[in-house]
Structure formats: structure tokens, C-alpha cells
Amino acid sequence: EDQVTQSPEALRLQEGESSSLNCSYTVSGLRGLFWYRQDPGKGPEFLFTLYSAGEEKEKERLKATLTKKESFLHITAPKPEDSATYLCAVQKARDTGRRALTFGSGTRLQVQP
């Protein structure tokens, strides 16, 4: 059974204090690993897709990396507007054709000024 585990569940940072969020996964053949940002009362907003181990992607203060067992979302010098819940999800490479995602429970990030 596919599993996605995110840690920590919650993280509080001071503005400018860099850190990393972890997403460990167990899936029989990974097609893609996705990172989303979710603000309270809103739908998830797409950030990145990673397809193979060693791949990295960046967007502003965020950088996502991927290994064969986990992904990290690095946040460099965060600002209060980076406060949100960050969701990780995986898509399987081989199945009956399903393209749906399996999500982790998310990491709630709070950045204090």
C-alpha cells in the first residue's frame, strides 16, 4: 500500500530562519512527487513536480529535492507570507491507469516576524 509521511506535523520559525520539511514515501514505482501549498480555507496550490532521484527545483525561497525514499522542501530565509500548510503527494508509475495522487497529512508552517 502506498504511504506518504510528512514531518514535522507543525513547524514554527522566526523570519529568516531557514529549515527543511520532510516527505518520506513508499510506493511501488514512482511516476512523480508533487509539492503543494495550502492556505487556510483554500484549495491546494501547485508548487513543484519531481520525477527522478537527484532532481531539484526552485521557486523563490523554496527548493525541493528528491531521493529514492524521500523528498525535502527547503525554505531559505522564510517570510511571514510563507506561512501555510505544505502537502506532499505521490503518483504511481504503473497501475491500472490511475493518475490520482496519494497525499501526506501535511506540515503546518508558521513564520513569525
Next chain:
Amino acid sequence: DAEITQSPRHKITETGRQVTLACHQTWNHNNMFWYRQDLGHGLRLIHYSYGVHDTNKGEVSDGYSVSRSNTEDLPLTLESAASSQTSVYFCASSESDRGSEQYFGPGTRLTVT
């Protein structure tokens, strides 16, 4: 701009009533998905569709149904609402290719009393 919308945004209903949640996308995406989000469980897949007249069950499909009569819409029906179906429901869509990111709607908060 292309978008995905959900209606209503908030709904209160009584146990046993039939409820339909609407999802409409203007991306012209073939793939559409319904998820529910609950504290401690993250996003869980209810039903999904890869095109007109195609529907498939997800992990938590009991008590829910969908139908796809056109590309733009995938309504979700709760046949007989139960208190366990109180949740936030998200609709999403993606392009046909594997590995394509999903775009989410703003969500519908459903309360079953």
C-alpha cells in the same frame, strides 16, 4: 483565465438527505478528481474520471457517486448524507499525461447534522 470552481462553498444538510456538490473546470482537462480533507487524514480520493462517461472509485467511495456527461463538469452526489461525511471536499483536474500536476478548486465545506 482558465479555472476550476466549486459550488456551493458551504452547505449544511440533514442526515439522510441527498446532496450534490458541483465542480466545473474551464481548463479542458480530461482528468477530474474528488477528494475529501479531514484533520489527521490529509486528502483522500473519493472518485475520479479520465474522460466523458468514465468514472472510477477511489479509496473512500462508499456513499458517494459521480457521473461525467461532459468534459467540464464532475458533480459529486451523496446519496444519503451521514454525519461521517462532514468534511471539506475538493475537486481537481489535470491534463491527460501522467505526471501532470492537478489544479484544485476552492473547496466545499459540508456539514451533515
